[in-house]
Amino acid sequence: MKPRNSESPMPPAARKDLTVKQQRAENRAVKVAALKKKQAAEKRNRLIGIVTGIVAAVGVLALIVTIVVTNGTPKVSPDAIEITGLQNYPDVVAGHVEGVVDYAQSPPAGGEHAPAWLNCGIYTEPVPNENAVHSQEHGAVWVTYNPDQVTGDDLKALQDAVPSTFSVLSPMSDLQSPVVISAWANQVELDGVDDPRLQDFVDKFWQGGDAPEAGASCSGAIDGPGRIA
Numbered sequence: 668m669k670p671r672n673s674e675s676p677m678p679p680a681a682r683k684d685l686t687v688k689q690q691r692a693e694n695r696a697v698k699v700a701a702l703k704k705k706q707a708a709e710k711r712n713r714l715i716g717i718v719t720g721i722v723a724a725v726g727v728l729a730l731i732v733t734i735v736v737t738n739g740t741p742k743v744s745p746d747a748i749e750i751t752g753l754q755n756y757p758d759v760v761a762g763h764v765e766g767v768v769d770y771a772q773s774p775p776a777g778g779e780h781a782p783a784w785l786n787c788g789i790y791t792e793p794v795p796n797e798n799a800v801h802s803q804e805h806g807a808v809w810v811t812y813n814p815d816q817v818t819g820d821d822l823k824a825l826q827d828a829v830p831s832t833f834s835v836l837s838p839m840s841d842l843q844s845p846v847v848i849s850a851w852a853n854q855v856e857l858d859g860v861d862d863p864r865l866q867d868f869v870d871k872f873w874q875g876g877d878a879p880e881a882g883a884s885c886s887g888a889i890d891g892p893g894r895i896a
Contacts, residue, residue: 748871750864752855759852761804761879768797774811774839775800777851777877787885789826790837792893799835799891803851806874806881807833810865811849813842817860825860826896833874833885837893851878 759777768779775796784801785794799809810829817825817838825846829836839847844856848865850872855864875881 743870745871745875748867750855750867750871752864753868754854756852756854759877764797766797768800770796770800772849772854774809774842774847774849774854775803776849776854777803780804784885784888785835786888786890786894787833787835788890788894789829789896790835790891790893791895792837792891793839794835794837794891798889799837801888802833802835802885803849804878804880805833805883805885806876806878807835807850807885808869808873809835809837809849810846811837811839811842812846812860813844814838814840816845821860828860828865830869830873834869837891850876853877 754772754776756772756776760779761777762779763782764779765781768775770778778800780800781795781797782801783798784805785798787802787807803809808830810825812822812825826836845859846857846862846865848855848857848868850868853868853872853876855868857865872878
């Protein structure tokens with residue numbers, strides 16, 4: 668005779684042939700099976716809850732550690748940043764003029780400039796000095812590179828390294844170094860795109876430094892040729 672599954676209730680017709688004792692045993696077997704099923708579901712749900720709680724706790728702990736580490740690291744004052752090879756030009760004067768300006772430095776590091784500033788961004792062609800200097804007056808850094816020395820992956824790395832706002836990146840032929848970074852009245856000649864002084868210069872002078880109008884707009888004026896970003 669084929670054994671009966673104790674977890675399945677017996678059809679009513681079959682139950683008529685059972686004694687009272689057998690019916691009670693059958694009812695008990697059905698209840699036990701249902702209880703076991705309920706307990707298994709509750710255990711599974713508890714396990715899911717525990718795992719979810721652990722994951723959430725780990726995420727909160729990681730966030731707390733990040734905040735503590737970030738807030739626990741004091742920000743270096745721009746005045747405390749020292750840059751080897753930094754050139755400072757304390758006698759730079761500001762003022763709006765029309766036409767071409769004969770700058771004392773190449774690339775320029777401030778001085779008289781065009782009434783309209785150059786919209787900050789990445790340029791693949793040389794930009795007008797007079798407009799770029801006006802952007803410097805507003806606190807932008809101007810990164811120029813020698814297109815004969817900085818190409819391909821190096822150029823891409825340089826484009827990624829400059830700040831996304833308040834910066835101008837453009838080529839300049841016959842540049843004395845592979846890369847030169849300039850701000851108002853300050854300039855550094857860099858050895859290449861991976862020179863750590865680039866970031867030091869940005870930390871020291873970006874949207875600040877000696878710029879007469881730091882924080883003024885660096886968009887909404889004119890684009891130079893070859894602007895890609």
